[in-house]
Amino acid sequence: MRKVYLDNASTTAILPEVIAEMTKVLSDDFGNPSSTHSFGRSGKVLLETARKSIAKQINAAASEIIFTSCGTEANNWILRSAVKDLDVKRIITSKIEHHAVLHTVEMLQQEFGISVDYVALKNDGTVDFTDLVELLSQEGKTLVSLMHVNNEIGTVLDLEKAVRITHDYNALFHSDTVQSIGKTEIDVQKLDIDFLVASAHKFHGPKGVGFAYLKKNSGLQPIFFGGEQEKGFRAGTEAVHQIVGMAKALEMSYFELDSHRTHIKELKDYAIQQIEIVFPEAKINGSTEGFYNILNVMFPFLEDKTAMILFHLDMKGIAVSRGSACQSGSVKPSHVLAEILNDDDLKQPSLRISFSHFNTKEDIDLLVQALQTV
Ligand code: PLP
Numbered sequence: 001m002r003k004v005y006l007d008n009a010s011t012t013a014i015l016p017e018v019i020a021e022m023t024k025v026l027s028d029d030f031g032n033p034s035s036t037h038s039f040g041r042s043g044k045v046l047l048e049t050a051r052k053s054i055a056k057q058i059n060a061a062a063s064e065i066i067f068t069s070c071g072t073e074a075n076n077w078i079l080r081s082a083v084k085d086l087d088v089k090r091i092i093t094s095k096i097e098h099h100a101v102l103h104t105v106e107m108l109q110q111e112f113g114i115s116v117d118y119v120a121l122k123n124d125g126t127v128d129f130t131d132l133v134e135l136l137s138q139e140g141k142t143l144v145s146l147m148h149v150n151n152e153i154g155t156v157l158d159l160e161k162a163v164r165i166t167h168d169y170n171a172l173f174h175s176d177t178v179q180s181i182g183k184t185e186i187d188v189q190k191l192d193i194d195f196l197v198a199s200a201h202k203f204h205g206p207k208g209v210g211f212a213y214l215k216k217n218s219g220l221q222p223i224f225f226g227g228e229q230e231k232g233f234r235a236g237t238e239a240v241h242q243i244v245g246m247a248k249a250l251e252m253s254y255f256e257l258d259s260h261r262t263h264i265k266e267l268k269d270y271a272i273q274q275i276e277i278v279f280p281e282a283k284i285n286g287s288t289e290g291f292y293n294i295l296n297v298m299f300p301f302l303e304d305k306t307a308m309i310l311f312h313l314d315m316k317g318i319a320v321s322r323g324s325a326c327q328s329g330s331v332k333p334s335h336v337l338a339e340i341l342n343d344d345d346l347k348q349p350s351l352r353i354s355f356s357h358f359n360t361k362e363d364i365d366l367l368v369q370a371l372q373t374v
Pocket of ligand 1: 009010069070071072073098100147149150151176178179198199200210
């Protein structure tokens with residue numbers, strides 16, 4: 001059976017070139033980068049070369065990149081330290097952030113008594129900037145945390161505008177850019193952003209590694225303690241093979257960005273076209289202008305089919321999802337869709353179809369055929 005993977009917002013296939021680099025490090029360069037002997041020095045060179053390469057892709061200085069175990073860790077760290085060490089008393093975020101941000105903010109509210117405001121969203125899930133300005137004009141040291149690309153519905157934040165408005169009110173800006181790094185150009189100097197985060201497994205790199213970008217002199221402090229790795233910001237022996245793999249994956253993603261983006265955009269348009277032909281009553285959830293690799297569609301199936309659709313597709317070798325991977329086993333409706341759909345629509349089955357450059361039109365034909373037999 002031909003397998004079809006259309007769940008690339010959840011994770012992506014690791015590139016063979018990335019595996020080759022990682023394998024080389026695992027077999028030849030096992031030294032601890034903190035050791036002073038030649039084995040350690042080789043590890044350190046690999047680490048710092050990876051840091052420079054990643055920094056270059058987003059126009060940062062190498063010293064502004066701190067490696068972490070994943071996007072979740074980077075989000076947790078930035079938000080927690082902003083409250084603990086930067087005197088942030090208020091966080092403005094949105095109800096459709098990933099749980100790595102939402103649950104962290106809830107916890108900080110409980111622990112530190114900070115106030116939390118959720119910016120109003122338009123019907124398509126995009127941020128209402130008028131409301132953001134209104135919220136920012138209130139008192140108190142504030143951090144705004146808004147994701148760049150929503151992982152479930154693909155809505156895109158105008159980052160440049162969001163940062164500009166936030167800075168006009170002397171607040172700090174953090175963005176969960178896990179879904180956009182490697183898939184669209186990001187220039188931290190042009191954006192003048194304070195913090196952003198990335199996760200390698202979303203751009204064809206390995207799982208279990210990510211990074212945080214902290215603007216120079218951010219004042220952020222570590223949240224756990226140990227050795228002096230990462231200039232004391234993130235104790236723990238660095239996973240050199242993972243970091244080298246992440247740098248390679250990011251370099252390749254940006255090198256091929258134009259051709260991959262064109263290919264994926266065509267696939268998404270083709271998928272919308274085919275779905276509209278076969279299911280004229282299907283509706284796109286979120287903005288029709290959504291990010292090019294994510295498509296979230298409400299299908300006109302009976303409500304009681306919701307639970308079995310993924311299973312049915314899986315039996316046919318097709319992988320899509322109902323929401324973020326962390327929730328896809330759950331029968332609870334997605335917290336993102338709950339913000340933009342009415343109660344009736346929320347009960348309808350919706351699927352997130354997310355593409356990579358490895359997908360083909362045939363994949364989409366197979367998906368649409370399989371959906372016809374639901
Ligand atoms: N933020 C967003 C928008 C995501 O899509 C994900 C991954 O599902 C994460 C954060 C968490 O990243 P990681 O899996 O590296 O912890």
